Amino acid sequence: MSDVPGESGIPQGLGGVLEPQVLEIPAANVRSSLAELENQASQVLNRLEYVKGAVEQQQQNPIPITPGFLQPDKKPTAEVLSTLETLISQLDVDEEPEFVLPPLDDAAQLAVITHSIASYLTSLDRQHLSRIVSKIVSDTNRWLSHMFRFMDCSTSYYRDSAECILYSVRLAIANRFPESVDNRLSQLQNATLYISENSSLFALQNTCRFIGLPVANIRTVPCNVITVARGTMDASELQKMIATDVEAGKVPLFVMADLGSSVCGEVDNLAVIRNVCNLSNVWLHCQGHCLAALAVTKGTLTGIKAIPDSMTLNLGNWLGMSGVPCVLMYKQIPTSMLTLFDVDPILSNRLTALSLWTIMQTMGVDAISERIFMAFDSCRQMHEMLSKIEGVKIWSKAPRQEAGKSFRALLNSPINYCILFESAIPVVVFQFDGTCAEKNAATNEVTASVGSEADVSVESQLPSDAVDSKTKDEPTSKSNISSYFDRLNGWLGQILLRDCSQLNLEIINHSLHGTCIRYSPFAPGYGELLPLSEVIESVGQFIEAQIEILLATVKHKARFNQLVAESPVLRLIELNDWAGLGSVHYVPEGWETLLTDQAKTELNRLNSALVEMLKAHDGAFSLGEGTDGLICVRFGMVTSETDVEELLDLVIQTGLKIQENSKILDTMSEILKKGIEAATMDLQREADEKLWQDGILRQVPLVGRVVNWWSPPIKESGVKGRSLNLTQGVVESTENIYKYHMQMTAKPNQLPGNKNPPTPLVQTPISADGGESLHSRNPSASSQLSSGQSVDRTVSTVQQQHPQQAQSNVIAGGDTTAPATTAALAQ
Template structure:
C-alpha cells in the first residue's frame, strides 16, 4: 500500500472516530424538547389538581388504600403512576386546605422547575462534554451574580439550604487561616472560635460545628447594643483578644445584614477593621444584601467582606433556586477539597439560576427588589403613624431618614445602603395613647364627664407593664385579624424575646406564586389596621372600668381567662354561694351561668360562653368600641342573671311540690287501701276463701282504689276517676263531654303542703331532684296540668290502684 493510500485510510478512521465521539445536535434538541414537553404536561396537571375531600368514609378508606398499597410485582404504566401522585397531592382530610394545593406557575417558575429535570438529564453526558457545558453555565452565572451584587472577582458555590452554605463558609475560613487543615485535619486547628450576634440564630453554625467535629462551645454569642440592636463591636474586640490570649484561633465572624427577626444591620466597616487586624474571615448574611442590586454607583462589597449568601429563591419568588455563596478567590485545591464531584455536586446546580436570571433580566430583578424595600418603607410609615402601634424594627434610612432612591446612583457606602434599605417591619400594639388627637380628646372628655358623675375616673387604662400576657393576647388577635383581612400580605405572628408577641412582615420572603402587594393592598391594610387598633384601644380603656365595677358588685366575680383577648370574663354568683364547696353546688352554678349566657346572646353577640382556670363556666366579654357603656352591660348581666336565678328557684319550688305530692299520694293510697280492707272484710282477701265469698256476694263494680294525680295549678293531689271515666288523660278538653255538662269534681282532693320557705339556689333542697319539669301556663290553661306519680316511692301504689280500677 502506498503512502497516499495509508494516509487516506488514517484520515477515514479519524473521521469515523470523530463522528462517533460527537453527539448530533438534532438528537440533543429533540431529547430536550421531548423532556420539556413531558415535564410541562406533568406540571400543568399538578397545577390543576383540586382538593376534593372524600364524600364518604368508604371513599376515604379507598383513597387511603390507594395511597398506602405495597409495591406490586407487575409494573405500572407512567400515566397510572402520575395519577396516583395526583391523588396523593389532592387528598385532604381538612376543609381548611386551599382549593388548589399547588399554586400556579409563571413563566420563570415554570422554567426553573424544568431546569431541575434537565440537570438530571445532562448528568449523563460524556464527562468531557459535561465539563465544558457546566463550566460555561457556572461561569456565566458567577459573572452575572458578581455583577449584580457588586462582588468583584468572586467565586461561587451553590447549596440547597442556608445550613449547607454556612458549612461551606466555615470550611473556607478554616482553609484560609490554617492551610495545613487539608492534610492534617482537626489537629491542625488550635481551638477555633466563631463569633455571631445574639440576635441571629446560631442553628446553622451549630450544624457546621457538628459536621466538622468542632465543639459547640467554640461559638461565641456577642451581645447587642441596646439602642440599635446590632452586635456590640467593643465586646467583639474584647472577646477576640481574650481568645487570642488563651491560645485559641478566631476563625469566623458572621455579620447580620437583615437576617435577624427584626432586620438589624451590623456595622460592616468596623467589623472589617477588627477582622483584618486579626486575620478573621468576615461573612455577611441577610435580606439586606439584596439592596446591592439596586445600586448603580462605583464600589464593591468584596472590599469589605470575604463572602456573602444570596437567597434568590426567596427574594424573587422563584421556586427551587439554589442558594448562592459568593466568596473571594482561593486556590483551586481549597475550592474542591470538600466536594466528592465538583462538577455535578455544585456547579451543575447553577442551571436553574442560569435560566431564571436570563428570563428575568437585570432590570426586572432590580425592580422587584426595589419594590420590596419600598413596600417595607411604606408599611413602616403606616404602622408608626397609627395610634397605639409601636414599631419594633428599625426605621428605613437610619437616623438621617434617607430614601433608597437618593443613594442608588452614588458611590457604594455599605453602611448607608444597608441602613437605608429596610427588609423587615415588626410592630405590635402596646396601648400607647396620644390625647392630642381630636378623636382621642373627644373620647377623653366624654368619659371624663360620665366618670365625674359616678365619682370615679374612666380614663385609666390597663398598662402593658403589669399586663404583658394580656397584651400578647391582644397582639395575637390583631395578627389573626390582619392575616384574614389582608391576604396579599404574608404577615407572621412571632414571639420577640423582649417585646413579646409581635407581627412581622418581610416582602423578601416570597413563596411560590406570591407577588409584592399593590398600592390598593397597602391602602386596605392601613384602613384595616386603624379600625382594629381603635377597637383595641377602646377595649383596654374600658377594661379598667370593667374591673372596677365588677369588684364593687355583690353578685359578679372577675374570672381569669388566660387565652381570651376580649375585655374579660365574669361569673354570676348568688349571695352566699362562696360558702358552699360541694360538687352539686358547682354544677348548679355552671348551669345558672350557662343559662345566663344563652339569655344574653339573644340580646347581644358580644357575650359568649367561657371557662375559667377553676373549671367553672363564666360570661365572656369580647372587644368593645369607644361608645360602649360598660356599666350598662354589667347591669344587663346582673338583671338577666337574677331573672335566670328566679326561674331556677321556681323550678326548685316545683320540684318540692312534686316531692310533697308524691308523699300525699302515697299516704292517700295507703289509707284508702286500709279502709277498703275493713269495709269489704278480711275474708275477701284470703286465698281460695276470697273466691267463694266474691261468688256468693259479688263486690260493688266501682269499689276499687282510685289512682292519684298531681294538679300543679291548684296544688292538690286528686283521684283519677275523671281521667278514666271521661278520657281526659291527653287533653282534658271539656268538648269531649256531653253537652251542657262539665266534669264532676274528683271525689278525693288532698291539698299539698307548700314548702315552709322558698329554697335558695345555693342550698338546694334535694340532691336527687330533677330540673326537667317545665312550668305550665297557669291561669291561661284550659285544663289542669297533670304530672304522673312515677318515683319509686309511689310506683307500687300507683300500679296497684290502676290494677284495681
C-alpha cells in the same frame, strides 16, 4: 496551566485541552429530547400545582399502605403520580382544603423544570458535560458579579444558606492555614468563630459539628444597646474578644455579619467590622436580605472597600421562586485552596447553577431589579403606614430617609455602601402596645382606682408597663410584659392572617417584646404576589379598625374588673388563652360555701344555660372553662361605645331569670310529690273504711256474689279517685269528673246565669317545703330552661315543660270507669 481559576472557578486551561475531544450531538436530537422532557415536566407540575381539586375525593380514599418489600409487578406512571398527589394533598382534620403548593409563574416553573434537565444532563459524557457546566457557571458568575457589585469573585451554588455558611468556613480554613494538612488540623482546634447574639446559632453550630470544631469555639458578640444602633453587633466588643482570644493562644478565624436576616432586620455596621477583621486577618462573611439592595442600585456605589470576603445570596427568597439555589460569592483564591474540600473539583456544586442561568435570562436584569425593589418599597410603605396608627409599636429599624428624595431616586443616585443597607429594610415587625399618649391619663386614673382591690389580679388590669411615657420606648424583658398584651397581639395576628392573606405575615414570639407580627416580602412563592400601594392602604385601614377595638377593650377592662369585684354574684376568672374583655363565673348568693362536687356540677349547668341564653342575645359571649374546672362566661372584644355596666347587668339579670325559673320547677316538683303522698294516704284510708263498712264476706270471691245479690251495695259508696289541682294547690276527690265526664274548675269571674260545679267532697291542701331553693336540683331543669322560656304556675306551662309529669288535674287511683284522658301521677 495557571493556578488562578477563571470566572467559573476551574483552571482556565482545562477547557481548551478537553474541548477538541468532545463529540458533537446533532442539534435536532438535543432539541427533541429537551422539548419532550420539558413537556412531561410541565404536565407533572400542573398536576401538582392544582392538587386541591382532588382533595375531596381523596378524603374518601386514604393512602394505601405501602408494602414492606418492593413489589415485583410494575405500576403505571399515572398511578405513581396519583399516589404522590395523594401524599401531598393530605391535610389535618382541622385544616380547610387549600392549594398546598405555591403557584408558579413562567420563570418559577422554568426554574423547577431545569432541575429535571440538570439530572438529564448528567448522562452526558464527562468531557462534554464539563464544557457545558463551564459555560453555564462562567455566564452566571459574570452576571451576578456585575449585578451585586462584587468584581473578581467566584461563585458556588448550594441548597440553602446553611450550606453556604459551611463552605465559607471551609474557605476561611483554607485561606488561614495554607500549610500541610497535618499542621492545619492541629491548629484548627484553636480556631474561633464570632457571631452576633441576635443571629441564629444553629447553622454555625451545625457547621462546627460537620467540620470537627468544638462548638465552644463559637463566640457570641453582644449587641449595641443605644437607640440608634440597637440590635446590631458591637464592633468594639468584637475587637476586645478577638484580642482576648489571641492572648489566650486562640486563632480568630471567621466573623459572620448580619445584614437584615435577624427577626427585626437589624444591619451590622459593615465598614467598622471590615476594619476589625482586616487588623486580625479574619475572614468576614455576610448574609441577610439587605444584600439584595445591591441589585437595585443604578448609581455609583461608594465605599466599596467594605466588601466582605464572602456573602450569601438567597435568590430563591429574593425572587420569590422555588427551585433556585443559594449562591455563595467569595473572593478569588488559589485553585489548590478552592478545591480542598470538593470531591469533584470540576462539577461539584456547579451543575445546580443551570436553574439560575435560565431564569436570569428569562427575566432579565430589569425585571429582577424591579421585583426586589417592589419588595423593599412595600416594607417602606408598611412602615410608614403603621407609624401613623395610634396604638402600634414598630420594633424593626426605620428606613433611612433622605430629604427631598424618594427611595427610587435615592437608588438612582450615587450612594454609600452602608447608607444603602440602612435605606432598604427587608422586614417590618410591629405589635399593639396600648400606651397611647391620649389614653395614658384615663388609664392611669382607672388603674389607680382599682389598684387597691386585693381580689382583682394585677395581670388582668391594665399592664403596669403602660404608665410612663418616658420609659415606653425602652426595651423591657419578657417577664415584665403583660401576658394579656401577648394575648391581644395574638388575637390581632390571627385576624390579620385570616383577612389579609395577600400579605406575607407571621406571628412571632420575640425574646424581648413578646408576641409580635412580622411582615417579610422575601419568601418563596411570593414573587408575583407582592402587594401594591392600594393593597397596603386598604390593609392599613383594616389594621387601624382592629387597633381601635383593642384600645377600647383595654380601656374598658379595668372598669370591667372593678364591677365584677363589686358584684355579689360574679367572680372574675383568669383565662390564659383568652384575649377578650374578660371572663366571669356566675355564682348565686350563698353557694360559695357549698362548693361540693355536686354543687360544682349544678353551677356548671347554670353557667352553661346562662351562656346559651346570652349567645342568643349577642354572639360576643362564649363558653369557657377555668383552671378549677368551673365553666365561665367569656366576654369578647368591645368597642368604644360599649357599656360595660349594661353587659354585666345583662349577665346578672339573665342568671336571676334562670334561677327564678329553676325555683318554680322545684316548687312544682315538690307539690307533685306532696300531692302523690296525700292522694295515696286518702285512698288507702277510704279503702280501709270501705272494707270495714262492707264487711269481709263481700271480699270473698264466691260468697261475695251471694252477699251482693242478697244485699246490693250502695251505688255511690265506691272509693273516689284523687286529682291534683296545681292552680289551687289541693288534692281533690274525683266525683265531679265521673259525674260530668270532664274536668271542671270554679272561675272567679263567673257570669250570673252560669253555675259553678259542686265542690268536691274531699279537698286536702298541700304546700311545698322545698320552694325556697335557689337552684334546681333536677338535672334536666337547666337544660330545658336554656331556651329562655319563662315558667308560670299555670297548668299549660307545666304541660309544656313536663308533658309526661303533670296535667291540670292528674288522677291517681279511682274507679276503673274513669275517662281515658286522665293519667296517673308520675313519680
